[in-house]
Amino acid sequence: xxxxxxxxxxxxxxxxxxxxxxxxxxxxxxxxxxxxxxxxxxxxxxxxxxxxxxxxxxxxxxxxxxxxxxxxxxxxxxxxxxxxxxxxxxxxxxxxxxxxxxxxxxxxxxxxxxxxxxxxxxxxxxxxxxxxxxxxxxxxxxxxxxxxxxxxxxxxxxxxxxxxxxxxxxxxxxxxxxxxxxxxxxxxxxxxxxxxxxxxxxxxxxxxxxxxxxxxxxxxxxxxxxxxxxxxxxxxxxxxxxxxxxxxxxxxxxxxxxxxxxxxxxxxxxxxxxxxxxxxxxxxxxxxxxxxxxxxxxxxxxxxxxxxxxxxxxxxxxxxxxxxxxxxxxxxxxxxxxxxxxxxxxxxxxxxxxxxxxxxxxxxxxxxxxxxxxxxxxxxxxxxxxxxxxxxxxxxxxxxxxxxxxxxxxxxxxxxxxxxxxxxxxxxxxxxxxxxxxxxxxxxxxxxxxxxxxxxxxx
Amino acid sequence: xxxxxxxxxxxxxxxxxxxxxxxxxxxxxxxxxxxxxxxxxxxxxxxxxxxxxxxxxxxxxxxxxxxxxxxxxxxxxxxxxxxxxxxxxxxxxxxxxxxxxxxxxxxxxxxxxxxxxxxxxxxxxxxxxxxxxxxxxxxxxxxxxxxxxxxxxxxxxxxxxxxxxxxxxxxxxxxxxxxxxxxxxxxxxxxxxxxxxxxxxxxxxxxxxxxxxxxxxxxxxxxxxxxxxxxxxxxxxxxxxxxxxxxxxxxxxxxxxxxxxxxxxxxxxxxxxxxxxxxxxxxxxxxxxxxxxxxxxxxxxxxxxxxxxxxxxxxxxxxxxxxxxxxxxxxxxxxxxxxxxxxxxxxxxxxxxxxxxxxxxxxxxxxxxxxxxxxxxxxxxxxxxxxxxxxxxxxxxxxxxxxxxxxxxxxxxxxxxxxxxxxxxxxxxxxxxxxxxxxxxxxxxxxxxxxxxxxxxxx
Numbered sequence: 039x040x041x042x043x044x045x046x047x048x049x050x051x052x053x054x055x056x057x058x059x060x061x062x063x064x065x066x067x068x069x070x071x072x073x074x075x076x077x078x079x080x081x082x083x084x085x086x087x088x089x090x091x092x093x094x095x096x097x098x099x100x101x102x103x104x105x106x107x108x109x110x111x112x113x114x115x116x117x118x119x120x121x122x123x124x125x126x127x128x129x130x131x132x133x134x135x136x137x138x139x140x141x142x143x144x145x146x147x148x149x150x151x152x153x154x155x156x157x158x159x160x161x162x163x164x165x166x167x168x169x170x171x172x173x174x175x176x177x178x179x180x181x182x183x184x185x186x187x188x189x190x191x192x193x194x195x196x197x198x199x200x201x202x203x204x205x206x207x208x209x210x211x212x213x214x215x216x217x218x219x220x221x222x223x224x225x226x227x228x229x230x231x232x233x234x235x236x237x238x239x240x241x242x243x244x245x246x247x248x249x250x251x252x253x254x255x256x257x258x259x260x261x262x263x264x265x266x267x268x269x270x271x272x273x274x275x276x277x278x279x280x281x282x283x284x285x286x287x288x289x290x291x292x293x294x295x296x297x298x299x300x301x302x303x304x305x306x307x308x309x310x311x312x313x314x315x316x317x318x319x320x321x322x323x324x325x326x327x328x329x330x331x332x333x334x335x336x337x338x339x340x341x342x343x344x345x346x347x348x349x350x351x352x353x354x355x356x357x358x359x360x361x362x363x364x365x366x367x368x369x370x371x372x373x374x375x376x377x378x379x380x381x382x383x384x385x386x387x388x389x390x391x392x393x394x395x396x397x398x399x400x401x402x403x404x405x406x407x408x409x410x411x412x413x414x415x416x417x418x419x420x421x422x423x424x425x426x427x428x429x430x431x432x433x434x435x436x437x438x439x440x441x442x443x444x445x446x447x448x449x450x451x452x453x454x455x456x457x458x459x460x461x462x463x464x465x466x467x468x469x470x471x472x473x474x475x476x477x478x479x480x481x482x483x484x485x486x487x488x489x490x491x492x493x494x495x496x497x
Numbered sequence: 498x499x500x501x502x503x504x505x506x507x508x509x510x511x512x513x514x515x516x517x518x519x520x521x522x523x524x525x526x527x528x529x530x531x532x533x534x535x536x537x538x539x540x541x542x543x544x545x546x547x548x549x550x551x552x553x554x555x556x557x558x559x560x561x562x563x564x565x566x567x568x569x570x571x572x573x574x575x576x577x578x579x580x581x582x583x584x585x586x587x588x589x590x591x592x593x594x595x596x597x598x599x600x601x602x603x604x605x606x607x608x609x610x611x612x613x614x615x616x617x618x619x620x621x622x623x624x625x626x627x628x629x630x631x632x633x634x635x636x637x638x639x640x641x642x643x644x645x646x647x648x649x650x651x652x653x654x655x656x657x658x659x660x661x662x663x664x665x666x667x668x669x670x671x672x673x674x675x676x677x678x679x680x681x682x683x684x685x686x687x688x689x690x691x692x693x694x695x696x697x698x699x700x701x702x703x704x705x706x707x708x709x710x711x712x713x714x715x716x717x718x719x720x721x722x723x724x725x726x727x728x729x730x731x732x733x734x735x736x737x738x739x740x741x742x743x744x745x746x747x748x749x750x751x752x753x754x755x756x757x758x759x760x761x762x763x764x765x766x767x768x769x770x771x772x773x774x775x776x777x778x779x780x781x782x783x784x785x786x787x788x789x790x791x792x793x794x795x796x797x798x799x800x801x802x803x804x805x806x807x808x809x810x811x812x813x814x815x816x817x818x819x820x821x822x823x824x825x826x827x828x829x830x831x832x833x834x835x836x837x838x839x840x841x842x843x844x845x846x847x848x849x850x851x852x853x854x855x856x857x858x859x860x861x862x863x864x865x866x867x868x869x870x871x872x873x874x875x876x877x878x879x880x881x882x883x884x885x886x887x888x889x890x891x892x893x894x895x896x897x898x899x900x901x902x903x904x905x906x907x908x909x910x911x912x913x914x915x916x917x918x919x920x921x922x923x924x925x926x927x928x929x930x931x932x933x934x935x936x937x938x939x940x941x942x943x944x945x946x947x948x949x950x951x952x953x954x955x956x
Binding site for chain 2: 139142143144183184185195197207211212213214215217219220221222223225226227230231235239251253254274278279280318320321379380381382383411412442447448449450452454455459462463466468469471474476477478481492493
């Protein structure tokens, strides 16, 4: 009997039908929203408790069986692909909200809780969990990917919004990191180490997250520009003005065309900013006046307000659907998207260069982004399996990343490494990469956790 | 020849008079602002460059000689004490501000740059580095201690304000962590790992820190309360209101008496809040009205405004001098201070219990704190070497920490572990402590970096 069979037999003996070898189940779990073809695990285990996760990891560790943690499978760099087979441990069934501490602005959740579920649960409290990567991802997965999204410019990413974790280590030991206190100086920041570790150090089985008060007043606006340069320069000037933007999103002409088609909007086809202001009534009025004046300087056509909640929701739903909408421009196409993040002063040059590159290519390309953070996305419309197209997208995406690194930025602002961006790790981190490998080895000496990804040396 | 002599000889051969064996120098470097008696290193090396640090560490590592990094020696839990002798590496001479990127709101500094020096340098830019632990500490030391202070409630601690680091590892290898981008999802967050590592993983030789725009309008106020409970409850209600306080500091009656004496103020002797509002003119007016109404509900006597910059500076200088001022109440006394941080809902109970404990003790005690974060300090006025007094202070401080941990808080919000709080690490972190030990071993296999402190199992 092979080792993997041994592992599956042991898991089945303990957990019965919660272990699946069905191909459809394995295919779903060895895939995500990326262009990367599925890589199937040998089996999927549906965990229902921390104890389940602990027992399953102990078995896998003893047998040196690879383990891939799975939440919702909404990552986009191949984070859940079973690169070396093994067991996908699905924690989506661990979806209880364990506590909401209204007075302390925090909530304790199981890892399978989705962000929309949490916000629905918080509806009566006047609080919200603002980290919003678009997809209705699980909190555990968002923590593991260090997710962010449209609100991060104001409320931070998962890095700032995870206070504490319960984690099962590869040998099955359960640890708790952090506390419910806002800050601490007692030792190595293990919480921040697990946030962004992409399932390579252990499995998150509980998270304590920060909540934020829903502001007294919210307003949203759309603003179109005569040029891409003008739009991006307006963002830079706005951020430098110190206005506490809640959201400041860039969409290029392709993104607007896609949104008009898919989300039934009738926006002018031009480089566009979606803006949101949070504060008091007088505060948001003041903020909007400042930003409107800045935008005018950079060639904006003026603000079109979405003041009613339903108009606002329609706008942000369209922004969230941008990925689907763009793919709908070329039916059947896959989601080849890269993201990079640069110091804001380098944002215009980076986006303009990505646009120029794309304009010289045969691939249709959309650019948008959470530009207040210096974070932008480039989507290439490729057909699954069309190797020439994928090769071209890889070439263009590599140039996006290389320029970002040359600008003092990073190879990914929020999508993470997965399989797709391992090749940039050396370039970005230099000799610090060996420190990451040493760290991975300290936590996972048998290299069972999502092996071949983060914490490994690229080939 | 002993190993330590070997190390010192090798350092002297390379660096000449920049290596000192003088007792006065060693005494200064084996001490800090704590009550803990000095523990002298065998020699002090004054580094002037990253290369210096790298060469010195390589020598120490080869000889298994302990190394204690030194910035300004303003820590307060024995972080710079040479618990096992060895070489103190003083980086205070590496004090150049290497870059200020105004458009990106960041600065790149050597580790010996002090926070006041940086803010002086920024004077013309409209930007500031807001992390303010009171002492004019070095940025490297502040990063290593994960310092925070009065402004952290609004602008975050060193955890949020360090974007990137250059670090020399124990074997002399130089790595860079992080980038100048605002956010990143590319691998383990080594920056956050070195922030708060208290010199046990490597030596910080460069830091990239966030800067923040100086607000258009600032106002400060003092507000006294009829009871300690009222003052703390007003803080809790203020934080829950969502008003973005820039500073909200609590001082008890002892702190006020001390400030009146030492800083020539004439404040009413009562539980008091020092408040600061940052924003636009209309914004801070609105904030102040909200907070004044809340304070009135909790028995405040109303706001006394410090509107002129000189009045404001006098107020905050008095707050910063609180530690000196309190010691001046008992000339010759040492700085036995503990800090803890709790979820805000537990703040009143924790402070009231600390006060009640102190009132039953023969030691005079002051309580103050950065209460907007749930962080409070308890100062016990002890004479150096008075073992009965120190024992009593230790007993009282342990109770402060135990209650904080029972409340879901942490043993230190900002002072760190050093030697003084090692004994609480197991209680706070449980089995995660072994993960910290493993992590320390991965970075420092020969255990030369500040040995016997963070990353070691307590005796």
